[in-house]
Amino acid sequence: MKTADLIVIGAGPAGMAAASTAADAGLSVLLLDEQPRAGGQIYRDVKRAATVRGHILGQDFTEGLPLVEGIEKQGITQVFGATVWSIDATGKVACSVNGQGIVARGLRVLLATGALERPMPIPGWTLPGVMTAGAAQILLKQSGLVPKRAVLAGSGPLLYLIAAQMVRAGVPPLALVETQVRGDFIAALRHSVGALRGWRYLLKGLKMLRETERAGVLRYRGATGIAVEGERQAKALTFTASGQSHRIACDTVLLHHGVVPNTQAARSLGVDHVWSDRQACFVPRPDQWGGTGHDRILIAGDGAGIGGARVAEIAGRLAALRVATDLGRMTGPERDAQAAPLFRQRNRELAVRPFLDTAYPPYTGALSPDDGTIVCRCEEVTAGDIRRFARLGCKGPNQAKAFGRAGMGPCQGRYCGLAVSSLLAQENDATHDGTGYFRVRPPLKPVTLGELAATEDQTGRAG
């Protein structure tokens, strides 16, 4: 069994920064990520992509290079293609690498598994040709692919980013269909401190929008009734905007209305989560260093609540400082001296979030989908099914599994969990916290029996 002072799960900005800071403090680090290369979602494959496509992807992307270079140092063992499927509170981590089960033990474990895009259940969202906007970005970053006849739909700054990147790539989208309304922006201005601080973000967003509009991309706002048309493949996006119905023929529909923490790893350890009204999702409540309530488990990055890449990086460093102190490699005063500027920087970065969250709320049509709309993609359970379960007495998501298999497919509720909780809460007139979320148990990702058996062997021998 491999051992390390610190096992970091996830090599995005949070995980990379943590690994680097921990190694600087003299800790041995095992950095695991299921992707083939470092970067996480924002800096996906940055080392290869920055040289060939840096001009298209922009400076916010190439900024990730120093982080990737920063993990090439003594003390850090990197294992890519490592899918972590079990973590326990003693610091034992099981993963699969090339079909081989591997067990490792860390004195501390940092969960840096990032975010997922908020599920956007609308009619037709399961059709081939429909993807998340983030998926399109991954295709662009990692593989240099751009969909030729695409419509973007939803809300949020990431939608502007992919639109601008597609324009720069010479393959602009056909249209940008936004769901937020003017009132959202006005409400957001009330968060005036954040709005001022967020000026940089606003200007960036405006610049990307202008770039997109100049390329002739049609833009709609306040869209409702959004649906994807098609039998075996997406053929068109239909919606209503300014009282008019629209139909845009296309091959690809890219959906996005924000990102939410990927809570699978933390939940499998029983880490508490609470509902955040502002972010409209469940978030864990770590302490200022990322401590979770389990002595050996810490959490950093967007998995701990959405703060964006810079906040993720800072949180990774803070968690590493905490671990270095816990393990006696750094004194409390040394830690605090290094942490003070990081705390200040984090507060500055976080100040913009209330503004952004209010200006780009999730699409209400997808928070309360029509009865016929599939909510659980894996098991094809509809919103109407979930409402019916509630009327039959179903109070929470775990019961919904028994009523109709919602959340029991291979994605283990990653893309239906929030919708199932919200629908049950709405229908039962209950709170989100009272309704709860799916119980998450290992394996976090499907594993083969061979992989399971191999890890049992290793635990038996060494653990």
Added chain:
Amino acid sequence: MNNALPFHDLSPDTASLVNVRFDGTEYALPEGANLAAALLAAGVTVFRTTPTSQAPRAPYCMMGACYDCLVKIDGTTRQACMTEVRKGLIVERAHTAGGVDENG
């Protein structure tokens, strides 16, 4: 630009093409490329069908979270978006839910 294909490839890799079979059809795909991306670029639209209603599915998240890109490789269900193209891969559409694999 080949307009029949839904994706534009900004940097086509013609140096290291290898043969991959998908559902009986041979494709020449760049070695080491992401399998889901390479199949999408080659015009494949349906990766699997659902166990419940046989509805067609294709990659949705490209980050290993949604499992809509499931395919069968050497009898084992795998996520195409988490697999790299290798010479001689034999890939088939998955028609299972793909939990813990029966052949593992």
